Every structure is written in structure tokens, then in C-alpha cells.
Amino acid sequence: MRQDTDRSERELRYGQEGRAAIPPGSRTSPPPPPLTYVSLGERPMRRLPQLFIGLALYGFSLALMVRAALGVNPWSVLYEGLENHTTLSFGTISAALGVLVLLLWIPLKQRPTFGTVANIVVLACSSDLGLLLVPSHLGLPARIALLVGGVLVNGLSVAVYVGARFGPGPRDGLMTGVSAATGRSIRLVRTLMEIAVLAVGWLLGGSVGAGTVLYALAVGPTTQFFMPWFAYASRRRDGAP
Secondary structure (H helix, E strand, C coil): CHHHHHHHHHHHHHCCCCCCCCCCCCCCCCCCCCCCCCCCCCCHHHHHHHHHHHHHHHHHHHHHHHHHCCCCCHHHHHHHHHHCCCCCCHHHHHHHHHHHHHHHHHHHCCCCCHHHHHHHHHHHHHHHHHHHHCCCCCCHHHHHHHHHHHHHHHHHHHHHHHHCCCCCCHHHHHHHHHHHHHCCCHHHHHHHHHHHHHHHHHHCCCCCCHHHHHHHHHHHHHHHHHHHHHCCCCCCCCCCC
């Protein structure tokens, strides 16, 4: 009798197959689907708007952080630094560097996708449009609001366009390619890339400040929070209902 009682307690705690049982009445969320590439032909009318909206929001968020003038993300620091030494616009520089980064994919045997090309074009256009629409030389409270809003919109936009699963942008593809080629972790490769880009941009006169630190700390958790809402579940690959 005692053995039966002990067994029932163990099954309640660990489940029939040795897994932790879910207490009655508790709410659990299914994990988001994977973020691997899904072909353009699968539900394009559902996924393409998500891709373009996410990329447009991403470019606009960069403009918000630039107009805040309190520090921007590492790649934007580089764009600003180069903007100080050329006649090119912020968006044009981002597109030009995106193409240059794509050339680095060749020895890494990375292949661009539709999402890769869209990343270059839409980000360039939307960031320049944002800089035209958002005024500069605002007061400090307005700049703080622009900075916080820019970081939040940036994290949201990453979840939106990455969740559409059209393939990585140029910089993300470089990160994954270098990681695969060297055997180093994505965390290490991404960190070294961001430090190098930030250092070069700062030397060229790009703005580094509190916004740079806020971006580094907040964009990851923000993206993680929104990702389950926007990650597309492929019926062919993920077994989605």
C-alpha cells in the first residue's frame, strides 16, 4: 500500500515518462518554431508583408536613435562615422556596407536569399525616410523618448522580420558563416564583430553614448519577448497544424 502511494507521488511530480509533470491548472506556452530559412514560395502573401514591415520598422528605429543623439548601436556608429567623411546619406552607407559584407560571404560559402537583398534595400530607404521625417536638435526629454522608443521598436522589428524566415541579413549571415568556418561560438563571433565595428565607427566620429549601452542591454530581451508572436510556423518543415 505504501509502495503504491509513493509511486503515485512520483508520477505526479515527474510524469509517466520521467519528465516534470505540469501541475493542474497551470498555463504553458508552446516554444516558438525554429527560425531557419523557409522558401519564398511558401505562403508569400502571409510572410512578405511581415518581412517588409519588419525591415521598414528596423530602418525607422535606427533613425529614431540617430535623432536622439544619445548614442546608437554599433553598426549605426560606423554609418555615422562614415557619413562624417563622405557625401553619402546614412541609408546609402548602410546599403553600400551591406553589399560589401555580402562579398565576404563568398569564401564562407554563404548564399544570399530574397530576405538578404530586401534587408539591404528596405533598411536603406526606411532609415533615410525616418531621418527626413523626425526633426533634429530636440530637447533632452524628447531625445530620451526617441531613444527608448527606438530601442523598443528595434527589438520588435527584429522579431517581425526574422520571424518571417526569409533568410539572414548580410551582417547576420556573416556572423553565422564565420562561426561555422572557425568553429567559434556565435556569441564570441558576434561580440568581436560588434566591438570592431564600434571601435572603427567611434574613431571616425560616430556617436557613442548611453544609447549604445541601452541598446546592447535591451534589444536582445525585447526581441526575445516579441519573437513567439511573430515566428512563422512552416507547415512543411515544422509540422505545424
